[in-house]
Amino acid sequence: MRALEKQRNILDFTLSSLGRRKGKNIALVLVYTFVIFLLASVLFFSHSLKKEAALILQDAPAMTVQKLVAGRQDLIPTHYIDSIRQIKGVQSVAPRLWGYYYDALSGANYTLMVNADLNDRAGEIVIGNGVSWRSAAGKRNQPLRKNEIIPFKTYDGSALSLKVSGLLPFASELVTADLILVSETDFRKIFSIATGQATDLVLQVRNAKELPVIATKITQIHPDTRPILREEILRTYDAVFDWRSGVIIMVLAGVFLAFIILAWDKATGLSAEEKREIGILKATGWETTDILLMKFWEGAAVSLMAFFMGIFLAYLHIFLASSILFAPVLKGWSVLYPHFRLTPYISGYQIATLFFLTVIPYTVATIVPSWRSATIDPDSVMRM
């Protein structure tokens, strides 16, 4: 209990001593907070994007089969379906038709996808929220409504007008912002794709453990194809987002180094007043270990204050202010970028990583200066 009381008293003294040098300490805490804010923003943002990607890919098909021509993806003949369906363990094989359409009027890229529900309603489309705002050229403050028309220029040069028969729900904005669902006939008309060809094939497999074996069999039967598993897409997304945040952290290393030099400098350059204070403390019976303890609490107070403020600001920045600072680099960019708010998520792991990247270097930088000030000779200081 007495030890606890001693710590409490030293902490009490440290805080009041910090308060006496407000200007110097506030400047340090502000810079420290800013550095933590930058790093925390990167970590929170990339982590939330990974989560979002995983959520979206949950419903993706277990395996996609693409055809390659000279290393590039090409249209796949639908007769491949029959041979793939024969492989044991394959539950279903379905062709998919989808592609990107550049709309010269709005300057945006749309994702066009065939939806089976629309096949008997040729001429109709269902559009995402981003498309409805973008296509309404001229009257920008009003979105496109039901039964209005979007003109498409087909690949053979003619024009095709399609009627909006519905809007996709706002909740799925992240995936549907630039999406237009069309019927198969209209899709083939727009891109001049012959029947008997599809963009890729999607497979459902009964037992997920058989996926690699089925993939091998597919490449044996059709050596010009490339099967891609859902797990591989997820893994790649994870690696890409990790890599991006890692790169930004490396870029920020310069900022951080500057901060460490500042912290070192602040800790080394003790003012005459501070030196006298330590001298008096030692003269009144404080031991070197007590001064070191005081310095430890000083560092802990500064670090914790900056750490929590930085994390709090980063939280506001990422989850409430739509991460305006980093969004273009971390998520990529597009004319029709969905407006989405990331689901707030902070884990202990992120906090620990952040702690290692910020507080530990700060502590290391201030150890020697604080030891130096703790071992000041009281006699020589008080003579000054």
Added chain:
Amino acid sequence: MIFHPGILALLLGSALTSSMLCYCAYEGVRIIRCWDIRSGSERQLGLERRTYLVSMVMSYVLGFQLLSLFLFIYTADTLSPLFVGAMCAAGSLNVNGFGYPALILKIVSCLLSGLWLIVNFTDNKAPDYPLIRTKYWLLLGIAPFLLAETSVQAGHLLGLRPNIITSCCGTLFSIDANTVMADFLALPRLLSQIAFFASIFITMALGLSVYLKAKGVYSFSIASFIHFLMSVAALISVISIYFYELPTHHCPFCILHSEYGYVGYPLYLAILVSAVSGLGAGVINPFRKIDSLHDVIPRIQKLLSLISILANSLLVLIAGYGILFSNLSMAAY
């Protein structure tokens, strides 16, 4: 290498702790060579001041080591989706040959740093620093472990290559790659369950004898070490299966996940604290004969035995709760 923030944090943290330790070792050599408590020379005064610096640095090193042990396991866990067949830390540590050695070295350096701090604490209690040379020799002994840990960990982390989609092939490498599921060698359940509870009660009883009568320190220390090994074995073969409620799942890492209420953290901490305090009581015992430490050491040993008893009680509570209140019944096996 994977450019992952966790990996960057671990590499940075290890590099900093190692460089701090190198500095301490350098100071250690100077102290071993030139220390003379009777001298009032400026050099001796400087060395005395430097001992404060080394103690402070070492307490930070231990703190960082402990944090980095958990960060390492957690990072391995987070990276597991990047490797085919890896389902948790067990798999990603097995991706290359450095993973498990790095983990073992991390645990060993945690224990050694803890013991050093206990010796240092004892030494600082006496006015004439009787253990100064001993503790700096010990420091020189610990340094290679920490440096080895830093390099083995770097070897592991820098050598990780994720199985991601490349332009030439999708799935194919997945089949070529060996599956990296690590199977844990589990001891017979009943045997390790009995051994674990027996070792915990023997350690606690011996701890109590040290606490009350200041007797049997060495037996307590040896029992603590055996108990540490038993706990690790029991964690893999007995305790984990009750938490997972799956008789075949022996992973010591999944227990750190949120699904199991992060119960692994207090469990790991209790095992480490019990080992450090038990071993520490034994390590300082030979110095009892030194005059200035004659009264100090029994007090410290009393404190250490109390800490060990508390840590083991926590261990009994958690493991007991897991086994008794689990939905898994092993009665049929």
